[in-house]
Amino acid sequence: MPKIFLSIVTLVLVFPSNLFVYGAPTTDPTEVNALKVIRNSLYDPMNKLKNWNKGDPCTTNWTGIYCQMESNDNYLHITEIQLFKMNLSGTLSPQLSSLSHLKILDFMWNNISGPIPKEIGSITSLKLILLNGNQLSSYLPAEIGNLPSLNRLQIDQNQISGPIPTSFMNLTSVKHLHMNNNSLSGQIPAELSKLPRLLHLLVDNNNLSGHLPQEFSEMPSIKILQFDNNNFGGTSIPPSYANISTLLKLSVRNCSLEGSVPDMTQIPQLGFIDLSWNQLTGPLPTHKFSTNITTIDVSHNKLNGTIPDFSGLPNLQLLALEDNFFEGSVPPNIWDNTTYSANKSLVLDFQNNSLTNVPANFDPPANVSVLLSGNPLCSNTTLSTPVGSCQFQSITKASGSEQTSVNCQPCPTDRNYEYNPSSTLTCFCAVPLGIGMRLKSPGISDFRPYKTAFEKDLTGLLNLYVYQLYIENYIWETGPRLNMQLKLFPSNTSIFSVNEIVRVRRMLAGWEITLLDIFGPYELLNFTLGSYANDLPKSSGSGLSTGAIAGIAIGAVAVATAVSILATMFILKRRWRYTTMSKRSSLSRFSIKIDGVRCFTFEEMAKATKNFNESSIVGQGGYGKVYKGVLDDGTVVAVKRAHEESLQGSKEFCTEIELLSRLHHRNLVSLVGYCDELDEQMLVYEFMPNGTLRDHLSVKCKEPLNFNTRLHIALGSSKGILYLHTEANPPIFHRDIKASNILLDSKFVPKVADFGLSRLAPLPDIEGTLPGHVSTVVKGTPGYLDPEYFLTHKLTDKSDVYSLGVVFLELLTGMRPIAHGKNIVREVTLKCQSGNTLEIVDSRMESYPIECIKRFLSLALRCCQDETDLRPSMSEVVRELEVIWRMMPDTYSLTTADSSDVDPNLKMTHSTSSASSVMGNTFLSSNEMSSENTESGLHNVTPR
Structure with a gap:
């Protein structure tokens, strides 16, 4: 074998060295395989990724894939995945880590669920992680802190929980951390203060607690700190924040903060401060803010003293002091030296304070609104100056269309032609691009005075003329955030070129532009092609760099010859190695290293x-x-x-x-x-101190579970299995659900255990079709086995539903699945059909709500239908159990179970559903109950 190997090597060496240099480059095979795994973890109902199984990802332009040539190995490498708003669901595969040259990971505005794979922390080339607007859950991986080049992390508007990892302190290149609108909890790590380039930290609308880190005053570059709607109860705003010289915006609305307002008037560029809806006390600072200030909102606190002098602030749009304890006189002349017009206004909200006087000659100019209702001065009829604005006035920030009306001939109908209202060529028909954009943390309260500045800023960054941009409408959303619908028109021609469309989209989606600080960070909501979709290549959204295209080519015959020789050499070498190694022991142990285990x-x-x-x-x-x-x-x-x-x-x-x-x-x-x-x-x-559910259903159990606790266990177990089916990565069929595999902790919180027989659920194939089953040898526990699985060997999610239905019957009856040759499903069905329903209920429960028993029994029997299609899905099971939980009377409490395991919203209302509302077919009817039992809704049983 060595002689043959040497001969082949010699043969290869005599070939010209440029044999391989001039071959057509292809995508790194490792990355091709990774993309296929990534595709299989996604569900693509719109078939947007249909070309992901055809040809080479880079040279045949797979949708959303961008590549570059790396000179060191002559392979094309995937540098960007941009699958923005493609209606994808499923999960993110850990195989993403095989894309070792990836710079942009973009799955924004899809329906992807499950966790963020910790494996992406190994892609050290990553610059942008864009996952906002999905249904991602679980914790933030600490491994993300290992990304030295990361510039932007956007995970906002998901369902991510747990703490912010302290490892994020290592993100020395990061400028944008957008983690708002999730369920993050715990203390904000003070270590984030060590981030040298961080500009925007958005963590509003989470469950964060503890205190605001005073160390943030040491941040060298921070411009926006947005902490709204968290719970920092009992703590104060650190006085050191007055030393953040780079700060443009501080927003800590509704954070349960106490203490005084720090004097931040000396921060040179501060333009927006919102401290509203807290428990702040004491007076306001008397020094004047920077002339950049647009918004001061300290409403809904417990501030007192007199209102300081806020004059000389030419850009002020909103001064909100509502619902405090300010006293004395309304300050005069806040509007001095400022001209107000139709597009520039000022709102002074002084409502619900203790103001007693209005200064002489108090005369606000047009477009300055002073709100004074709820102050003593409004009931003072002896004032020399009438106060006409004591009644609450509705102040609207301009939203919506500014469409102009022109009389033009209709445009052609073969495309989405429109007139550009911004163009001097008033009646010139052109086909626009639609863009949805949202300013996530603007430093203004009214957009109108800044509309022209925004148009100049955005078009300048995109290398367009100002008249090419038309702001169709804009509207303020909760946040406050500014949602904008824009249209871009081609310049003095009717349509954009394909290259121009690709260029503009790439700049917006790749965050290659940065708006003026006053507008804060933006996010792309949509990029609507309209009739341009037919002009672009069918696999648009992909591309090679110019260098990569130049390298494709010449010498295909030579490459084919070389590949043939190398393949032969590889096969012979592999066979020789296999023969040698087969003589060694094949029982060596594998080394397992898994984080957290x-x-x-x-x-x-x-x-x-x-x-x-x-x-x-x-x-x-x-x-x-x-x-x-x-x-x-x-x-x-x-x-x-x-x-x-x-x-x-x-x-x-x-x-x-x-x-x-x-x-x-x-x-x-x-x-x-x-x-x-x-x-x-x-x-x-x-360790589960309360053992198995089977232990507590046994006749030997000294303290039987009440019905409330049994229902609580059923709901918790169902949620665990639903997680396996829909959110685990990859999804899992348990295959051995039974009462002895449901364990109970010290508070009787149920936990599903024993995954020794579990199988991975099928994933969507390359066309987006989800296989209905996994073919496998039948395994499981008699009495819990799905009959259809037993007969066909086809394991489905409904196989777990059947097994869980048997557990529900055990909870109701206390019986074993098989006892003395009798099957629990058959016995319960026969009893219900014969009208002897009460005989099956476990007498040790003593009392229970009849309607809840009826619905629970109906659900259990539906789960145990022989035919798979007649069983509910796990999501339906959880939903029905939540309905039953709402029906539980307040007299029933969790005496042995942990009530914190149950969503508190489930008990806000109680249902009195009749038998006719029971989900699916039921064997129970009202005439089975005595009239006195029916009236009370409860059933009392004397223990047999």
């Missing part, structure tokens, strides 16, 4: 379980025994130790651990670690 030694496990003492055993199954253990740090764990017959191969064991490490849900048991040495395989879980 500990690798324990056998000695640590033996010590934790008192050398696997029999007294430590808390359970036993087909896999092996489960021991209660205590780690060195005092953590109590459950150690699941496989007996010899259950030992898995190393690959299978690794796969199971990797699978478990990805599951993070309150209703799923957490994996703490594992042990894999000395012919031992152990999984280490969080």
